[in-house]
Amino acid sequence: MAASLWFRGAAFSRRYWSRRLQPPATNLAAVCSRSMASKTPVGFIGLGNMGNPMAKNLTKHGYPLIxxxxxxxxCKEFQDLGEQVVSSPADVAERADRIITMLPTSINAVEAYTGTNGILKKVKKGSLLIDSSTIDPAVSKELAKEVEKMGAVFMDAPVSGGVGAARSGNLTFMVGGVEDEFAAAQELLGCMGSNVVYCGAVGTGQAAKICNNMLLAISMIGTAEAMNLGIRLGLDPKLLAKILNMSSGRCWSSDTYNPVPGVMDGVPSANNYQGGFGTTLMAKDLGLAQDSATSTKSPILLGSLAHQIYRMMCAKGYSKKDFSSVFQFLREEETF
Amino acid sequence: MAASLWFRGAAFSRRYWSRRLQPPATNLAAVCSRSMASKTPVGFIGLGNMGNPMAKNLTKHGYPLIxxxxxxxxCKEFQDLGEQVVSSPADVAERADRIITMLPTSINAVEAYTGTNGILKKVKKGSLLIDSSTIDPAVSKELAKEVEKMGAVFMDAPVSGGVGAARSGNLTFMVGGVEDEFAAAQELLGCMGSNVVYCGAVGTGQAAKICNNMLLAISMIGTAEAMNLGIRLGLDPKLLAKILNMSSGRCWSSDTYNPVPGVMDGVPSANNYQGGFGTTLMAKDLGLAQDSATSTKSPILLGSLAHQIYRMMCAKGYSKKDFSSVFQFLREEETF
Amino acid sequence: MAASLWFRGAAFSRRYWSRRLQPPATNLAAVCSRSMASKTPVGFIGLGNMGNPMAKNLTKHGYPLIxxxxxxxxCKEFQDLGEQVVSSPADVAERADRIITMLPTSINAVEAYTGTNGILKKVKKGSLLIDSSTIDPAVSKELAKEVEKMGAVFMDAPVSGGVGAARSGNLTFMVGGVEDEFAAAQELLGCMGSNVVYCGAVGTGQAAKICNNMLLAISMIGTAEAMNLGIRLGLDPKLLAKILNMSSGRCWSSDTYNPVPGVMDGVPSANNYQGGFGTTLMAKDLGLAQDSATSTKSPILLGSLAHQIYRMMCAKGYSKKDFSSVFQFLREEETF
Amino acid sequence: MAASLWFRGAAFSRRYWSRRLQPPATNLAAVCSRSMASKTPVGFIGLGNMGNPMAKNLTKHGYPLIxxxxxxxxCKEFQDLGEQVVSSPADVAERADRIITMLPTSINAVEAYTGTNGILKKVKKGSLLIDSSTIDPAVSKELAKEVEKMGAVFMDAPVSGGVGAARSGNLTFMVGGVEDEFAAAQELLGCMGSNVVYCGAVGTGQAAKICNNMLLAISMIGTAEAMNLGIRLGLDPKLLAKILNMSSGRCWSSDTYNPVPGVMDGVPSANNYQGGFGTTLMAKDLGLAQDSATSTKSPILLGSLAHQIYRMMCAKGYSKKDFSSVFQFLREEETF
Structure with a gap:
């Protein structure tokens, strides 16, 4: 019996879910028993570069943390602040009925939820489980299904904005899940972000993030190519940026985050591409876009090539630079 | 005999000019003798879809036309309006010392300037010749050189904006040429456009336009891919557009000219991709970008693929549709 | 406990296996108890277009089938021939200790092995399970691991060659698994194919097939592009093919399976692209290549674009044509 | 003055010739007066890496050189050997009625034929002018037209094979021009190459070479991608090469010039990618393919991307390595 359970995974769930367009109905009776009004403890799993400042913002709003x-x-820093540190996701689930997870990959998320000492081992009926990791939407859907079986609620809520936005509480959350639960999620996410956007059924939060980041990668590379070509054709970079920004070539990468050193202040290109959103992270998100496109048979000609370009950059020493360093990558002159 | 001099084309001039980075000094003495203050006749060559409304706007501002x-x-319509119609570019040059040319391709422009009965056959010293065609910047540079030999001044001033903007006098002109002559060009171009931008030496007007349109093509295809992927992943198109537009995926193609039917009003996607900027024209501009990139050895990975995509669309029945129809092109479902 | 088993799948196994480079040791004691010398019944699961003629070739060599x-x-046809038809993969495993599976997708393979009535439910210790499906190598590895737990042996042995080769017993098998078991696999596979190639550890059979087909797709599209460009530049197609084939452009797609109608006889291009290897199947294999490349962070710039091209072709009416129809797809002329 | 006539370049001639599909008829009366039977002096212009050994092979066959x-x-080396060195292409044309040109770019070829002291200044009626440079076929066509005006004959005959083949007289010549003159060309070219292939009208020699090299670049990159992916999936490189070479992935790049070090002996990959066909030269040929494709509106999706990849390699330190070094370029591991 266990064996048959085993081999479903991303590949399977994609196909499975594409046939079940309707998300499963939530067990509302169970849900209603969850504490919401008072500031009861909130579970937080994953205290990395992003999770750390996010969790701190929750404490600033008065929520005790598990x-x-x-x-x-x-966890040490939080322990010193008086927060309760436990030894497994299951233990978090035993003590808190609202839990936020912030993990680096699909596999870490799956482990945290369904591992030997995962959340699902001790999750209470009616709990609200919010996953802010950026993962394959097909995995989010599958996690939601398992969570639902335990009578709890799962929402995917990946973030946009980096460590700076996490610190200042200005993240954007893209939220997928049962609409009736959105207000409950918003109560917590609003402490960590300035925008909390409802995107639709479970998985659509991930989908929105993936689509945004794919388009971002495409327009960033496009901006880098256009700026580089223009410069080689004799245009002044600042003037070219100004022209693009008043024309139909305008995009966030040209007007807010220009990749050419000297064009704008306060962006990574003005600081040797330090800080910002790393090339490795962009390559990761494009890998998720690629997976989603393959499983839904959606053609993404430029998205696919953008993925390969960021993949190459990771192998050519750009992995830790901001993703706008694609300008530098393309700019290198031919030498003989 | 001289005419044949003229047809040096792109391949040659690219290499030639890449060795002569400095544009030739203009003969200022000659230039100063040109009439500028009063509304003397202006020559206009090329009265097509764009040239017709442009020329009309000049007459509205009181300029007699040759x-x-x-x-x-x-020409008939203009003749009926009392404007003077002549039988060759040379004849235009004989009667007007300010001439605007608006032609479909490099070869037409070369013919108009250097053909057997071309402008250069009878151009007066000090004349101002403004070419608003969209052509290879290398050809613009070469034309400029020949014009200069005759003691006249050449500027490239391609336009952005379609027939509608031409009619309402709201075109954007990107102008390349000697800066001292920009004011003189602006006097005329300002009658036909609301933005007249000085871009630098001869050829940079073309360069700016080519770079803008390449970035536009890339972000349009990127927007179409991202919207299509998002829809297949279960997102509502309007909501997805809204999310992109408040995020880093924002671009002109997503927030002003969205390619997905039903997302915006008043754009070609709302009207079965009628009107707007045709796929064939975009393919042409991308061909110019490709030529410029090849000759300057600038890598344009996405630009090059965008070129191929629009090339294919032209062959698949999309040639007359607006270039945002790439969404429709990508959207078609697999059938078995 | 069961829950934690659940969510592993393709995404997980990729990462998991990349850390465990050594395949698990096989339980040789168990293996030795398997019958090999005499022609005991062989199980066969999946009697589709390919499985049907493959199974028939086994019967021709004297093997009774379950x-x-x-x-x-x-199954009806086989029943009429006197072969034993059973009602589940588990029932096959109960009656045969050598089983061949030939299924269309990863998910079908997973179901056949690990489903409620899957092979693993009743597999005998020491059985030899050969999967000839073309699936993600990461899934093959995971199946192998589960099979091993039951004391049996798993090998992946995808085929190259179409229905014709299946009928004539001329398939090529690319086999991954424990080398000690290769001879046992060869005994059966040699009845159905003329080439049985040992590729290495479990999953390498799939890897070899995926790599071959990715290169095949790339050179087929490349051949189509080169032939089309040459024809448009004035070359005779037969002459161009001859030149390529005596030069460094030579490849299987140019010299054995030329995509241009009129160049060769007896190939799909000579028959309106009927028969052969369908565009849909190529798109599927390229999807597997893409997945494998993403998970191993291998840049496949051309492979990725080839995937997108076949994806588009599937949506433009080419899904049932031979994959060499990419020539026709590219050839269409621009019309105005 | 006439010289300037000559520099009509690619962009113009493409469009011009696309309207004049028929090559001009040759002046046969003039042609017949040319010396052919005895070994009269042969002109040779361009004694670079390739031209030098080619010219030497002509002397070995008894032809005196100008x-x-x-x-x-x-020229010094040839002067020491007793050959006649002159001071311009015109002087060559004055002394020889069969001339071979071997120059690096279109512009050098145009200069040699139509420059102030170019061949056409003193070419004799009936002379046979063979251009072995690799240039834009559109430029070849235009040169042919000018040569014809002088009553002489022009053929394009680019070579395949590198410096080694040039030394050993084993080049392949792809010849375009009037078929009646092919035998005359063959007499000379056969001294320098082992294959002399007639391709059709003027320009088709270039077209054949460009198409071959585009397909070569595509299959080389494809081979590099497939080998790299296979290795990362656990396959032994030699075994993978063997499998590809017996399957449909087989191509010249996999079976004769494998890019993976250790797979074959005597190829550049066995010698740190020294020697062979340089990345810069491949990038140049792909630029010609791109130009030809743009002007004939032929979609070359993979060819175009291959061009961009070799362009990038030139900027990343691979310009002097053999073009099979794309394997090394792709192989670099991601580091963190």
């Missing part, structure tokens, strides 16, 4: 991270050191 | 078009019918 | 297919009709 | 190179040093 925390867990696979690296005990990541 | 006009020529290879298709006599294109 | 067969199963989800579509009972597919 | 030579010219823009770099006098390149």
């Amino acid at each position: 925390i867990y991270d696979v690296f005990p050191d990541a | 006009i020529y078009d290879v298709f006599p019918d294109a | 067969i199963y297919d989800v579509f009972p009709d597919a | 030579i010219y190179d823009v770099f006098p040093d390149a």
